[in-house]
Amino acid sequence: MRPEGQRDDKPIRKLKQLPARHIMASGTPMCAGCGGLEAINEAYDVLGENTIFVNAAGCMTLLSIYPYTPFRGSWLYTAMAAAPAGAQGVRDALDVLAAKGKLDRDEDLEVVVLTGDGSAYGMGLSATSGALERDLDFLYICYDNEGYGNTGHQYSGATPHAARTATSRGEHGFGGYKKDLFSIWAAHRPAYVATALAAEPLDLAKKVQKAKQLKGPRLILALSPCPTGWDFEPRDALEMGRLAVETGVWPLKEYVDGVVTHTKVPKTRLPVERYLGRQGRFRHLFEPERDTGQLDEIQARVDAYWDAIER
Amino acid sequence: MRRLLTGNGAAAWGARLAEVDYIPAFPITPQTEIIERLAEWVDRGELNGRLVTLDSEHSMITAAGAAAATGARVFTATSSQGLLYGMEMLYTVSGWRAPFVLANVSRGLASPLTLEPDHNDVLAARDSGFIQLHAATCQEVLDLTLLAYRIAEDRRVRLPVLVNLDGFYLSFTREPVELPEPEQVRRVLPPFEPSTLRFRASAPVSQAVAVLGGGPYSYFRYEMHLAATQALVAFQQAAEDFAQVFGRSYASVERYRCDDAQYAFVMMGSFATKAKEAVDRLRDEGEAVGLVRPRMVRPWPEEELRAALSGMRGVAVIDQNLSTGKGGVLHSELCSALYGQPDAPPVLTSFIGGLGGRDIDAAELFEILRVTKRAVETGERPPPRLLYTEHELKEMRKLQAIAAVEHPAEEEATP
Numbered sequence A: 001m002r003p004e005g006q007r008d009d010k011p012i013r014k015l016k017q018l019p020a021r022h023i024m025a026s027g028t029p030m031c032a033g034c035g036g037l038e039a040i041n042e043a044y045d046v047l048g049e050n051t052i053f054v055n056a057a058g059c060m061t062l063l064s065i066y067p068y069t070p071f072r073g074s075w076l077y078t079a080m081a082a083a084p085a086g087a088q089g090v091r092d093a094l095d096v097l098a099a100k101g102k103l104d105r106d107e108d109l110e111v112v113v114l115t116g117d118g119s120a121y122g123m124g125l126s127a128t129s130g131a132l133e134r135d136l137d138f139l140y141i142c143y144d145n146e147g148y149g150n151t152g153h154q155y156s157g158a159t160p161h162a163a164r165t166a167t168s169r170g171e172h173g174f175g176g177y178k179k180d181l182f183s184i185w186a187a188h189r190p191a192y193v194a195t196a197l198a199a200e201p202l203d204l205a206k207k208v209q210k211a212k213q214l215k216g217p218r219l220i221l222a223l224s225p226c227p228t229g230w231d232f233e234p235r236d237a238l239e240m241g242r243l244a245v246e247t248g249v250w251p252l253k254e255y256v257d258g259v260v261t262h263t264k265v266p267k268t269r270l271p272v273e274r275y276l277g278r279q280g281r282f283r284h285l286f287e288p289e290r291d292t293g294q295l296d297e298i299q300a301r302v303d304a305y306w307d308a309i310e311r
Numbered sequence B: 001m002r003r004l005l006t007g008n009g010a011a012a013w014g015a016r017l018a019e020v021d022y023i024p025a026f027p028i029t030p031q032t033e034i035i036e037r038l039a040e041w042v043d044r045g046e047l048n049g050r051l052v053t054l055d056s057e058h059s060m061i062t063a064a065g066a067a068a069a070t071g072a073r074v075f076t077a078t079s080s081q082g083l084l085y086g087m088e089m090l091y092t093v094s095g096w097r098a099p100f101v102l103a104n105v106s107r108g109l110a111s112p113l114t115l116e117p118d119h120n121d122v123l124a125a126r127d128s129g130f131i132q133l134h135a136a137t138c139q140e141v142l143d144l145t146l147l148a149y150r151i152a153e154d155r156r157v158r159l160p161v162l163v164n165l166d167g168f169y170l171s172f173t174r175e176p177v178e179l180p181e182p183e184q185v186r187r188v189l190p191p192f193e194p195s196t197l198r199f200r201a202s203a204p205v206s207q208a209v210a211v212l213g214g215g216p217y218s219y220f221r222y223e224m225h226l227a228a229t230q231a232l233v234a235f236q237q238a239a240e241d242f243a244q245v246f247g248r249s250y251a252s253v254e255r256y257r258c259d260d261a262q263y264a265f266v267m268m269g270s271f272a273t274k275a276k277e278a279v280d281r282l283r284d285e286g287e288a289v290g291l292v293r294p295r296m297v298r299p300w301p302e303e304e305l306r307a308a309l310s311g312m313r314g315v316a317v318i319d320q321n322l323s324t325g326k327g328g329v330l331h332s333e334l335c336s337a338l339y340g341q342p343d344a345p346p347v348l349t350s351f352i353g354g355l356g357g358r359d360i361d362a363a364e365l366f367e368i369l370r371v372t373k374r375a376v377e378t379g380e381r382p383p384p385r386l387l388y389t390e391h392e393l394k395e396m397r398k399l400q401a402i403a404a405v406e407h408p409a410e411e412e413a414t415p
């Protein structure tokens, strides 16, 4: 029986090719408008059911609660720091068993690590780097909601400058800067690294399909607008994603063979305020008074990024 | 075939003879020799498996559990800081019911930092869900490793098994070891039959999912506990098969010269060998004393321990660990097994020794027996005793003088 979902190798070029209904079951306990869940839905449609998700502690851990799972394939919850190591164990076991004739190749699975940014940018980084240096054949999907979501949205290594989180409630919000995980991965020279987000489903599907066809370590880093942690209306989730792209805050790009290519360059970038102003976590930049200094700094950083690209 | 092997060598041979598929590894003294040996065999094609060095023991234990849950036969090894670094995953992978074998080469825990052995590391893993076996000789290291696979993979058990060997005293000590032929081993240890334990395209499963509420959580934890208790039977049956093929028999509790004994030393691991020598000498002097050594620490073989100590007048428990603020772990465990039992020995004295590789010599064992006999005679129970000689204290004072220590901590602590 041919599994459902987007399984043929026909290259995805048009939105029309994407399935009208997701293969992952609905009715999960995620918040309404969760941008992470939507990104996973879109990715799963392309990956199909011959997958095992190896998960680290985070919001998505609650996708599988005994005795239910929305997935058609397999699932292994590990711990916050350990998902890439879990992927290593599963991948190695499948390979060794196949080599010894104890496993039919039809039974093989695509091993997919699924974690939030807290794990991907921080606690799981040692395990990730290890998997990269060993050239582990796996796909890593990070839904980046820019904070420790499951524990109430404290700041993480992925939190953007000035954002208010449960542990950066001060006047100026978070004092640090978002870590560049894309480059950290790329520095390991893996098979594939891409940024994506649910609001750009075609771009995401193409990237997942490309990743699926490659071997070795591959990352899909999906910015995941989080109504709960970022403080915006759930119905605005896709809009928030679009604004992240159109303001240039979230560049859509990929790394293959040592070359970084931007897959969507906004022709005229909207001012970052259009994105920031829609989220409660940045409200202090606008009220009670405009924090021109911080806003200018954020804008300048985004501009500098694109200037360097376009030069 | 008889060979001179270190304890580490014996552990490596155990894994090799078990024909393991997968070895996630990470170096740490005094364990490293195990993975170096295995790596060499894998490289030379003498062991048909894969060895992968992970980024940490946390990752290593995760990979071990994940591979076992996928259906591979897995061996891994660590020690001390490494075992504790992986502690989160010890609990996690036992909850996956992933059967594999982990050799722990016990070593004292920092701080202060040491390389030498005691049992605080392995006892920190006591409640993790791992079955725990403790070896006292290099031969036992090998044999228990093989038996460990039988227990782990037993369908009634399905839990990981930790085989403990003491750092230095076993890990680096060469002893003659009877190396079984692979053919013979296969008779005792058939290939791993993972049945439902696997991830396959045609049979998707979700493992280790979250539960809501204490009911389902308790269900799974109770199930693990009950499975762990089944390891007693699984061990016994495996040991019987083993004895038939190899002629060496292992019980969950070793008794040495206990038949008519009125007193016994109770201890774990390689230091028990020292106690055996002391028992022989005391026997020569007419003392009715024996040694009782639990080989299995989890599950705790209560019935066997009760039987071994039943009717004795006094028992001296020598702990190579220290639960700070309480005392010896083995002592408390034994008390709980014996309390209220008819014919239980009325006196259980407690001694702490052998921390960080500190020796326990024969004179101390003689003194331990004297103290225990006195307690029986006078009915006065001495408090737990921390073994330390005057000579050791003098040497320590010298070091403190060199370090110009102004306020030795014990001045404050000792009343």
Ligand SMILES: Cc1ncc(C[n+]2csc(CCOP(=O)(O)OP(=O)(O)O)c2C)c(N)n1
Residues within 6 Å of the ligand: A057, A058, A059, A060, A079, A080, A081, A115, A116, A117, A118, A119, A120, A145, A147, A148, A149, A150, A151, A156
């Ligand atoms: C070792 C460990 N420390 C802390 C936690 C508590 N914890 C659970 S989920 C979580 C946040 C994870 O953040 P992230 O990876 O960004 O995923 P998200 O919650 O945002 O989905 C934390 C800190 C844990 N489960 N394990």
Ligand code: SF4
Residues within 6 Å of the ligand: A030, A031, A032, A033, A034, A035, A036, A037, A059, A145, A149, A150, A224, A225, A226, A227, A228, A229
């Ligand atoms: S907190 Fe954010 S990331 Fe987590 S489920 Fe809710 S919306 Fe999704």
